[in-house]
Amino acid sequence: xxxxxxxxxxxxxxxxxxxxxxxxxxxxxxxxxxxxxxxxxxxxxxxxxxxxxxxxxxxxxxxxxxxxxxxxxxxxxxxxxxxxxxxxxxxxxxxxxxxxxxxxxxxxxxxxxxxx
Amino acid sequence: xxxxxxxxxxxxxxxxxxxxxxxxxxxxxxxxxxxxxxxxxxxxxxxxxxxxxxxxxxxxxxxxxxxxxxxxxxxxxxxxxxxxxxxxxxxxxxxxxxxxxxxxxxxxxxxxxxx
Numbered sequence: 321x322x323x324x325x326x327x328x329x330x331x332x333x334x335x336x337x338x339x340x341x342x343x344x345x346x347x348x349x350x351x352x353x354x355x356x357x358x359x360x361x362x363x364x365x366x367x368x369x370x371x372x373x374x375x376x377x378x379x380x381x382x383x384x385x386x387x388x389x390x391x392x393x394x395x396x397x398x399x400x401x402x403x404x405x406x407x408x409x410x411x412x413x414x415x416x417x418x419x420x421x422x423x424x425x426x427x428x429x430x431x432x433x434x435x436x
Numbered sequence: 437x438x439x440x441x442x443x444x445x446x447x448x449x450x451x452x453x454x455x456x457x458x459x460x461x462x463x464x465x466x467x468x469x470x471x472x473x474x475x476x477x478x479x480x481x482x483x484x485x486x487x488x489x490x491x492x493x494x495x496x497x498x499x500x501x502x503x504x505x506x507x508x509x510x511x512x513x514x515x516x517x518x519x520x521x522x523x524x525x526x527x528x529x530x531x532x533x534x535x536x537x538x539x540x541x542x543x544x545x546x547x548x549x550x551x
Binding site for chain 1: 481484492528540542545
């Protein structure tokens with residue numbers, strides 16, 4: 321069974337600085353998708369960034385980028401120029417390619433605090 | 437607002453009560469999901485519906501009963517719950533199993549407390 325592990329329960333970063341959140345996963349599949357979701361205090365889960373496993377190029381969305389290491393099964397999220405609004409719980413998630421149920425498997429999350 | 441609406445936002449119920457959680461999406465999605473979010477645990481997938489058919493039941497106790505009358509609506513019927521069932525229940529929707537690279541859209545959840 322696939323698993324997703326986030327080893328950092330909490331992280332803190334100064335405003336305007338850069339922070340990296342770690343995620344590792346375990347799967348025997350070769351094709352899959354990886355996602356980072358953000359959950360602010362409003363509880364709404366919002367997609368931050370996604371990565372297709374067959375793409376070697378790391379995904380980037382404005383201040384958010386990933387470091388995808390397929391062989392190491394690692395998928396870290398880098399937040400540059402951190403802003404107060406980035407404070408939230410961040411979840412790493414995995415989805416099989418072509419799975420019948422299309423389900424997302426989540427890690428335990430990393431709570432990010434942004435210090436002014 | 438992501439297009440997925442959950443009601444109620446908060447619910448307190450006794451162990452002998454029967455209540456229902458409602459989820460609604462008008463995004464044209466074909467897959468809907470129930471997740472349970474407890475403190476310090478990964479989000480637990482409970483049920484998946486694709487095109488109104490249940491395709492996943494992740495060993496959920498029978499005191500949780502899902503219902504999907506159409507692709508836009510999903511219910512979670514609750515009865516004789518236990519205090520350990522207190523959690524945030526999240527509903528999500530996505531394009532479905534034919535589009536695995538698309539994101540899932542989540543509702544704001546129902547905070548359930550069982551007393």
